[in-house]
Amino acid sequence: MFTIGDFARHGRVSVRMLRHYDTIGLLRPAHSDPRTGYRFYEAEQLARLNRVIALKDLGFTLEQVRSILDEELGADELRGMLRLRRAELETVMAAAAAGLAQVEARLRAIESEGHMSATDVVIKSVPPVRLAELSGVAASYEPEDVGPVIGPLYEELCRRLEAAGVTPIGDGLAYYEDAPDGGVTVHAGLQVAEGAEGDFDVVVLPGIEQAATVVHRGSMDDVLPTAQTLATWIDTNGYRSAGYARELCLEYAEDPAKWVTELQEPVLRA
Numbered sequence: 001m002f003t004i005g006d007f008a009r010h011g012r013v014s015v016r017m018l019r020h021y022d023t024i025g026l027l028r029p030a031h032s033d034p035r036t037g038y039r040f041y042e043a044e045q046l047a048r049l050n051r052v053i054a055l056k057d058l059g060f061t062l063e064q065v066r067s068i069l070d071e072e073l074g075a076d077e078l079r080g081m082l083r084l085r086r087a088e089l090e091t092v093m094a095a096a097a098a099g100l101a102q103v104e105a106r107l108r109a110i111e112s113e114g115h116m117s118a119t120d121v122v123i124k125s126v127p128p129v130r131l132a133e134l135s136g137v138a139a140s141y142e143p144e145d146v147g148p149v150i151g152p153l154y155e156e157l158c159r160r161l162e163a164a165g166v167t168p169i170g171d172g173l174a175y176y177e178d179a180p181d182g183g184v185t186v187h188a189g190l191q192v193a194e195g196a197e198g199d200f201d202v203v204v205l206p207g208i209e210q211a212a213t214v215v216h217r218g219s220m221d222d223v224l225p226t227a228q229t230l231a232t233w234i235d236t237n238g239y240r241s242a243g244y245a246r247e248l249c250l251e252y253a254e255d256p257a258k259w260v261t262e263l264q265e266p267v268l269r270a
Contacts, residue, residue, distance in 0.1 A: 007041040011049045026066050059085050101237050121233040126208040126264050129173060131189030132161060132200045137179045138186050143221050146186060150174055153188035157200060164198025176244035211264045219256035234267055242266040
């Protein structure tokens, strides 16, 4: 028989780990001295220890390892567990690859610009939102065409909400669609509670499962550089745009230079 120290050395594990395996019933010693409490193991138990280590290395939890060994799972059941583990590892690898792509993109940006960008892009989901809105048509998606349309829309929307006794419950949100006869349909919205009624449209704007988002500070007349930064990030990081970016007003002030707006562009993996 082996002492616990000798058994640990032959099994290439720590004494502490063997004690833990004993405590949870995964690998009990062949004999324990009732007087001293010393644990002793037999050579045949090295085979079980090796199986424990092999299954742990595959990523199974100790509880799963015990089930596999004690319940003597059949080949089909073990195959199913291994396939599930493979799928989990593939998910981890995909996430790691995406993270690596972002790091490499940031490195390229720093190397080309000579400094770290102050504009960070974040991928996240966007929840559905209920909006009171008014709409108009702009000649194009360019800021110089959108600005003269969206400003009056918000002014009129605020007037109609006040006339209807409706108080917005959240930030302003603008979104865009291709207009049927050319140009871009501009939707100027404010978040309202359920049941809001008045001389305006109420819509529930669907959420976005995956949006590339970036924060723009300043007037929306000057949004083009931020929008281009977002577009470059999307392309560099292996995504493609799936529609117009929404514009969520995070901070509003009389001075447009103090505005803070989040651009939320739906994206898909390229």
